[in-house]
Amino acid sequence: MAYAKLFDSSKCIACRGCQKACKNWNQDPAEKTTNRGTHQNPPDLSHQTRTVVRFKEQEGGDLGIIWTFFKDSCRHCIEPACKMIADGTDEQAVVITDTGAVIYNERTAKVEGMNCGYNIPKQEKDGAPYVKCTLCFDRITNGLQPACVTTCPTGALEFGKREDIVKLALQRVEEAKKRYPDAHISSDYKEVNYIQVFHYKEDMFEMYADREKQQKIKMASRRDLLNPKKAAGMISKLLG
Numbered sequence: 001m002a003y004a005k006l007f008d009s010s011k012c013i014a015c016r017g018c019q020k021a022c023k024n025w026n027q028d029p030a031e032k033t034t035n036r037g038t039h040q041n042p043p044d045l046s047h048q049t050r051t052v053v054r055f056k057e058q059e060g061g062d063l064g065i066i067w068t069f070f071k072d073s074c075r076h077c078i079e080p081a082c083k084m085i086a087d088g089t090d091e092q093a094v095v096i097t098d099t100g101a102v103i104y105n106e107r108t109a110k111v112e113g114m115n116c117g118y119n120i121p122k123q124e125k126d127g128a129p130y131v132k133c134t135l136c137f138d139r140i141t142n143g144l145q146p147a148c149v150t151t152c153p154t155g156a157l158e159f160g161k162r163e164d165i166v167k168l169a170l171q172r173v174e175e176a177k178k179r180y181p182d183a184h185i186s187s188d189y190k191e192v193n194y195i196q197v198f199h200y201k202e203d204m205f206e207m208y209a210d211r212e213k214q215q216k217i218k219m220a221s222r223r224d225l226l227n228p229k230k231a232a233g234m235i236s237k238l239l240g
């Protein structure tokens, strides 16, 4: 069954419980952090941090300046750019499961130039394993919710059947619009299994990800569906 996860920024209070629950479940160590003038810490995703809550101040129209939050992690794409790249080295290195989770394994470390428009795959150094959110594959295939969803105190994170999550997201947009007229669903929601509702104007795809890079990878791979090695070479050239 295909599942999906929802993040609704209108309900997020930036407690970072999801960040911590993710580390606990995956036994990822804490990172040494410094005060950089923001509550966002660690500064980015890494081989030790699979999800991070991003903090930003934005112009909120009639609402003035609003403080906005976004839980960033792998989008579990339906056509993952990372897999298109990995297939050039090893077609088993990135696996799309029927749960919708995109999973890495010990073979992924051998893939050269892993990349995606969301800047998700992280490794400590060349040759080390690539690390990212697993959609808690080990939990969801055992009847549990993802650890981050279980811990979220406000209902900003939800998990369920993909069709139900899409319906819920569209419903949440309508609810949020009563207070925030710019509320919308993420522009990529038909392409991913991690769907977002934003109560502010900007779409996080534009803010933190690179739509152009994602499209270039996909186009190059589609052109060379029968020759993943050639596609991977073309992608590396395109991305410089």
Ligand code: SF4
Pocket (backbone or CB within 6 Å): 011, 012, 013, 014, 015, 016, 017, 018, 019, 053, 071, 151, 152, 153, 154, 155, 156, 157
């Ligand atoms: S646990 Fe929920 S409310 Fe807290 S930061 Fe994460 S998404 Fe936001």
Ligand code: SF4
Pocket (backbone or CB within 6 Å): 073, 074, 075, 076, 077, 080, 081, 082, 083, 102, 115, 116, 117, 118, 119, 120, 121, 132
């Ligand atoms: S967000 Fe990036 S790493 Fe995650 S499945 Fe999509 S392409 Fe792969």
Ligand code: SF4
Pocket (backbone or CB within 6 Å): 021, 022, 023, 025, 026, 050, 051, 073, 132, 133, 134, 135, 136, 146, 147, 148, 149
């Ligand atoms: S689904 Fe699991 S691995 Fe992914 S961010 Fe949530 S807790 Fe971490």
